[in-house]
Amino acid sequence: MNLIEKATIRHYHQHRIAAYQNGTAEALGWKAKASQVKRFEVIATVGNLDGGTLLEIGCGDGDLKRYLHQWRHSDFTYIGIDRMPQFISEAKKRYRGSPATYFFQTGFVAVEFTEVDYVTASGAFGYRCQNPDFHFEMIRKMYTAANRAVAFNMLDAACFPEDDLLVGHDLDRVVAFCHQQSPRVKLIGGYLVGDFTEFMHRGKFSGVGNAVRSVKSKLAKE
DSSP states (O other): OOHHHHHHHHHHHHHHHHHHOTTSTTTTTOSOHHHHHHHHHHHTTSSOOTTOEEEEETOTTTHHHHHHHHTTOOSSEEEEEESOHHHHHHHHHHTTTOTTEEEEEOOGGGOOOOSEEEEEESSGGGBOOSSTTHHHHHHHHHHHHEEEEEEEEEEBTTTSOOOSSBOOBOHHHHHHHHHHHOSEEEEEOSSSTTEEEEEEEOSOOOOSHHHHHHHHHHHHHO
16 A cells, blocks of 8 residues: 555545544444444454454554453453554553553554464455555465454445445455465355455464564564
8 A cells, every 4th residue: 555545544534533523433434333333243253262362453443342342352462553643542542551452553564463363354454555466465464463363344346336535345356365365264244235254264373472562563663
């Protein structure tokens, strides 16, 4: 994703923050809170989080963390990253003092993660990019970083209209790519019109500490 595309996304969210106030689902780009939660309902079924580490790409205000906690997923380490400073500031304010909860202002491409069990992205793949392979490169990197599973959602190109900022994806092509990476792929649809979720599983398990240290080390060098 080039600098102009990143600046366009930043401007879009700054406009949404001005219109809806920081800390709202609308500021994050969702039409309404309900559509955000519907996606969370699916992602929450990716696996048993107990004792594991979850990394969320494009975490926004950390709403997924809150949702998982409400559904009694509390015994896990959560790491959220996002490029928008306003979102990370809000997330840190919300979760100040919360154990095993970390937020970093950075992009996923900029950081190498080790010992992360789950990697998730909800809404992060909705932005248009001139590089036709960008989203596939992101999926590959997510899967490389995950010791247990990856969960992400996308807009379906068959249903989503042309848009200057947002983009739908070819479902069949995405599924085929995921099968090339993972022996265990699950496609989920039907929860929202024009949206689908992919799970990519693997078998091994790892720990927690190095994941957080790898982010801090990278950011200290920037």
